[in-house]
Amino acid sequence: MCRFGEKLLCLATLLMFHLAIVAGDDLLVITVATEANDGYFRFMSSTSKHKYQVKVLGMGHTWKGGDVSRYAGGGQKILLLRDALEEFKENANLVIMFVDCYDVVFTNGPDEVIKLFRASQANILFSAEAFCWPDPTLAEYYPTVKINEKRYLNSGGFIGFAPFLYEIVNNSEVSNEDDDQLFYSKIFLNKRDSLKIKLDTTSTIFQNFNGALEDLSLKFEQSRTVLYNSRTENVPIVLHGNGPIKAEFNRLANYITNQWSPIKGCQECNMDTFSLSDVKDEDYPTVFMAVFIEHPTAFLEDFLFKIGALTYPKKKIDLYVHVAEPYHRAMVEEFLENRLLQYKTVHFDGPESGLNDGTARKLAIGEAMQHNSDFYLSIDSEVQLENSNTIQYLIERNRSVVAPLLVRPGKMWSNFWGAITSDGYYKRSDDYVAIVQNTRTGLWNVPYMYGVYLVQKRHLPVMSQFRLDTGYDNDMVLCGTFRDKVIFIYVDNQIYYGHLVDSENYETTHKHNDLYMIFDNRYTWEKKYIHEDYYKLRDSSFKDIVQPCPDVFWFPIVTSKFCDDYVEEMEHFGRWSQGGHEDTRLQGGYENVPTVDIHTNQIGWERHWLHFLREFIGPMNAKVFEGYYTEGRAIMNFVVRYRPGEQDRLRPHSDSSTYTINLALNTPNVDYEGGGVRFLRYNCSITDLRKGWLLMHPGRLTHHHEGLPTTKGTRYIMVSFIDP
Numbered sequence: 151m152c153r154f155g156e157k158l159l160c161l162a163t164l165l166m167f168h169l170a171i172v173a174g175d176d177l178l179v180i181t182v183a184t185e186a187n188d189g190y191f192r193f194m195s196s197t198s199k200h201k202y203q204v205k206v207l208g209m210g211h212t213w214k215g216g217d218v219s220r221y222a223g224g225g226q227k228i229l230l231l232r233d234a235l236e237e238f239k240e241n242a243n244l245v246i247m248f249v250d251c252y253d254v255v256f257t258n259g260p261d262e263v264i265k266l267f268r269a270s271q272a273n274i275l276f277s278a279e280a281f282c283w284p285d286p287t288l289a290e291y292y293p294t295v296k297i298n299e300k301r302y303l304n305s306g307g308f309i310g311f312a313p314f315l316y317e318i319v320n321n322s323e324v325s326n327e328d329d330d331q332l333f334y335s336k337i338f339l340n341k342r343d344s345l346k347i348k349l350d351t352t353s354t355i356f357q358n359f360n361g362a363l364e365d366l367s368l369k370f371e372q373s374r375t376v377l378y379n380s381r382t383e384n385v386p387i388v389l390h391g392n393g394p395i396k397a398e399f400n401r402l403a404n405y406i407t408n409q410w411s412p413i414k415g416c417q418e419c420n421m422d423t424f425s426l427s428d429v430k431d432e433d434y435p436t437v438f439m440a441v442f443i444e445h446p447t448a449f450l451e452d453f454l455f456k457i458g459a460l461t462y463p464k465k466k467i468d469l470y471v472h473v474a475e476p477y478h479r480a481m482v483e484e485f486l487e488n489r490l491l492q493y494k495t496v497h498f499d500g501p502e503s504g505l506n507d508g509t510a511r512k513l514a515i516g517e518a519m520q521h522n523s524d525f526y527l528s529i530d531s532e533v534q535l536e537n538s539n540t541i542q543y544l545i546e547r548n549r550s551v552v553a554p555l556l557v558r559p560g561k562m563w564s565n566f567w568g569a570i571t572s573d574g575y576y577k578r579s580d581d582y583v584a585i586v587q588n589t590r591t592g593l594w595n596v597p598y599m600y601g602v603y604l605v606q607k608r609h610l611p612v613m614s615q616f617r618l619d620t621g622y623d624n625d626m627v628l629c630g631t632f633r634d635k636v637i638f639i640y641v642d643n644q645i646y647y648g649h650l651v652d653s654e655n656y657e658t659t660h661k662h663n664d665l666y667m668i669f670d671n672r673y674t675w676e677k678k679y680i681h682e683d684y685y686k687l688r689d690s691s692f693k694d695i696v697q698p699c700p701d702v703f704w705f706p707i708v709t710s711k712f713c714d715d716y717v718e719e720m721e722h723f724g725r726w727s728q729g730g731h732e733d734t735r736l737q738g739g740y741e742n743v744p745t746v747d748i749h750t751n752q753i754g755w756e757r758h759w760l761h762f763l764r765e766f767i768g769p770m771n772a773k774v775f776e777g778y779y780t781e782g783r784a785i786m787n788f789v790v791r792y793r794p795g796e797q798d799r800l801r802p803h804s805d806s807s808t809y810t811i812n813l814a815l816n817t818p819n820v821d822y823e824g825g826g827v828r829f830l831r832y833n834c835s836i837t838d839l840r841k842g843w844l845l846m847h848p849g850r851l852t853h854h855h856e857g858l859p860t861t862k863g864t865r866y867i868m869v870s871f872i873d874p
Contacts, residue, residue: 177260178244179204180234181251182227184213188550188638189252195421196255196407203260206251207234214326219394219634222284224305225328232319239316247309252636253391253399254307255407257377263387266355267309272348274310274318276303276338277356277390284329291339298381299351300362303338305331306390307356314345353379357386359402360393368405372413375405396633397570397597401579404595416592419644423548431463436494437541438518439527440470443478444507447531448656448667449674450478454485456534456648462541464492468521472499472510477658478531495521508618511628515614526605526613533565533602534674536648543645544604547593551632552640553603554647557586559673565650566641567598574622574630585643593640597633600625601650609637649673660753661722662715668758679715680766681706681842688769695774699834702847703774706840707766713815713841717866719755720748720789729797743803746796747788747869759787763872767811767844771872774846775809786871789815792825792857793864800857802830807849807871814839815866822863829855 179202183190186209197204207230216223231248238244245264267275278300282289295301308315318337324330338347350356357379359366365381376385389406391399404410409418426434441457443450473482479500490496497517499505505513511528518526525545529535533556537543544552556565564586568579576598584590605613609632616631618624632639652670657663668675683706687694696704726746727733733741735749750756764782771780786806792798818825818839826837827845831854836845847853849871 176243176245177203177247177264178238179247179249180231181206181249181254182208182230183251184208184211187252187636189636192403192638193251193254195418199407200256200259202256205234207231215330216327219396222329222332223327224330225324225333226326228319228324228328228330228333229326231315235312235316235319238312241312244312245309246312246315247388248307248315249388250306250390250392253396255389255403256387257385257389257406258387263309263355266387270348270350270354271346272310273314273346274308275348275350275355276305276334277307277358277388278302278349278351278353279304279358279392280361281393284332285335288335288339295351300349300353300358301351303331303335303349304356304358304390304392305334306358306392307388308334309355310347318345318347352382353384353386354382355386356388356390358390358392359399360391360395363395363398366402368402370412373411374408374414375411377402377406394572398579400595400597400638401568401581404592410590410592416644419593423546425546426542431466434463434466435524435545436466436468436521437462437525437527437545438468438470438514438521438523439529439541440511440514440518441472441529441531442507442510443471443473443475443482443531445531446475446477446653446656446658448651448653448671449534449664449678450481450531451664452674452678453531453534453651454482456536456538457529458485458489459538460535460541461538464489465494467493468495468497468517468523469493470497470499470514470517472503472505472514474501474505474507474510476501508624511624512614512616512618515610519610519614522607524607526607526610527602528605529602530600532651532653534648534651535602537646540602540647541604543647544642547640547642549593549606549640550609550637551599551603551605552593552642553599553601555585555641555643556601556648556650558650558652558671562586563650563652565599565601566594566596568594568596570597574626585641588643591644593642593644595638596641597639598626598629599639599641600629603639609635612637661719665712665715665719665755666758668761679709679712681709684708684766688773692773692776695770698836699829699847700832701852702829702834702836702845703770704836704840704843704845705770706842707770707813707844708842710841713866716789716868717815719753720791720866723748723753725752726791743800745788745790745800746792747790750787750789756787759870760784763811763870767846767872770846771809775848778808780808781873783874784870784872785874786869788869790857790867790869791864792860792867793822794861798824798861799859802854802856804851804854805849805871806874808873810847810849810853811868811870811872812845812847813868814841814843814845815868816864817841818865822860822865824859824861825865826858827855828858829853 183206215226218224279302280300282302292301321337324333365379367378369376369378378385410416473479486496486498540554567576568582569577571577585594612635616628620627651674655670687705698704726748729744729746731741731744750759763784768780768782826835828835
């Protein structure tokens with residue numbers, strides 16, 4: 151097993167490093183790779199799986215062939231190949247295939263390649279593409295081809311008998327900076343007949359992706375997935391993600407070479423992984439955890455709680471927190487004060503530091519390098535990590551960069567992009583929805599992620615070099631840096647990690663702003679504010695609902711946290727009525743049965759409460775009052791405050807409603823003494839109320855009732871007259 155991602159050179163890979171001696175005696179694959187990046191490891195895994203004999207040239211050398219992904223170049227590959235072919239120049243029976251490395255995978259074995267090559271009746275067979283690069287003026291000299299074929303030579307893949315390959319690489323002088331494709335193109339145009347050089351115009355062996363994506367599709371068979379060229383009706387063997395389409399090539403490579411299929415799922419997700427289950431806490435790898443709170447964020451209290459609840463040994467974590475938003479400073483400082491001694495080290499930068507998002511992230515990466523941390527974990531404040539073992543799971547995946555899949559619940563918004571446009575912006579991939587909805591699970595090579603991700607130590611120097619002055623968002627720049635350096639970004643949806651919150655409409659004008667997020671973040675809102683037993687009762691039978699008095703139904707609906715936040719919100723507003731009959735808040739200006747109260751519309755929460763009535767109280771109404779379906783209308787929605795010396799009780803009365811709800815917001819014999827409700831017709835009282843539990847009873851006709859005296863403390867209840 152490769153431990154903690156250090157260099158990722160497992161024994162099997164080391165054996166393949168220069169020459170893997172396997173089956174396929176009459177075919178040798180040669181490639182050039184000057185560094186062992188993720189593209190190299192994918193290439194070697196692919197050739198090993200299909201039992202190719204591979205020779206790697208240039209490993210450890212400095213690349214001098216230019217940036218061939220953007221400009222002409224690559225002459226260094228010719229020079230390296232020229233030297234390598236010296237020992238094979240007289241072996242007429244040896245077939246050699248030369249291919250690029252970082253953007254190439256194989257889908258079948260050497261026997262099929264040899265069969266197809268011999269069928270071509272060529273001495274040398276080059277791959278073909280749709281563009282005449284790098285000199286388009288040569289296009290007119292190429293032989294014409296059929297409409298479903300590709301016309302122009304591509305140097306990223308070719309195969310031939312060793313003596314003929316030796317002859318063409320020695321055809322003329324070449325320098326490191328010269329373009330290899332132009333070099334071979336001129337030979338093809340001048341000597342194709344004499345040397346019997348052909349192009350694989352129908353992609354029988356070689357498939358170049360650039361200019362051909364519309365021709366290609368995945369075919370999902372029962373136990374495997376293949377890439378099919380619909381234009382030529384072939385299933386090519388050597389797949390080359392040439393040109394500016396690397397992200398789409400990486401996406402398709404998630405499936406091909408038997409990596410993912412409908413029946414077997416992800417077949418390579420467990421390759422090179424390891425387990426921390428038997429590792430002692432003191433032997434865990436070190437993690438630099440950087441937390442960024444850059445803007446007002448919904449449910450930040452819950453975010454911080456989940457950070458503190460992560461089970462990874464805290465003495466193995468160096469914690470960095472950057473808070474750019476002054477509104478959140480006090481909450482974060484309180485969080486850190488309570489945990490200061492738990493972590494190995496803690497560094498806090500608040501708004502006064504003057505750091506912006508980009509400079510804070512670069513600072514954190516630099517500190518991770520100074521600490522010599524084994525991993526760098528970045529977490530943004532909109533991330534809700536519900537899985538407390540997240541860090542362990544991400545480390546065990548043993549990938550260069552890995553992010554847990556997170557989604558805004560009920561929406562298609564996630565923390566990754568399956569594809570990108572040519573200028574690096576979002577583009578929906580064909581499999582995006584399937585991954586987001588978990589109908590396809592695995593480890594997915596993607597071009598972009600944000601929010602939370604784990605990076606192996608060896609890539610921190612590259613991370614530290616990302617630029618801040620590009621005009622792009624910092625996460626886009628960082629992911630672009632990874633892509634340029636062939637560092638693969640993976641998103642994991644094999645298990646559930648958590649979700650994202652939406653803070654676009656989050657306001658900071660209230661005491662407890664999370665209360666107002668029921669529309670934008672329903673899932674998070676429910677997790678925080680809906681009682682855990684509510685759903686069981688909602689889905690249970692009528693007989694499971696408690697009836698303390700005839701036709702009075704009692705059940706849990708909200709959490710203690712909801713009650714506390716709601717009461718504090720009312721007290722923060724503070725404009726309690728005087729408990730008199732005159733009430734300018736009402737349409738007629740008169741209240742027949744007055745209370746000391748605050749209406750929900752006074753704190754801007756009317757719309758939210760009516761939604762709560764329809765979504766959470768409505769289903770219970772349908773259960774207990776069979777045959778009646780509420781319209782969810784309520785004109786009177788208010789919090790009542792009872793306490794001695796102000797208003798301690800409420801005289802007998804009937805509500806102007808079809809049914810009424812009465813929600814207890816605090817606890818008897820703790821927050822107050824006395825209180826409760828008495829239904830006169832039934833001579834039935836309920837005094838031992840439960841915080842977060844709701845009483846539901848008929849209104850104007852049958853349930854004449856009164857509020858019993860509160861003798862000590864303060865009692866709060868939420869009341870609604872529904873369907874008046």
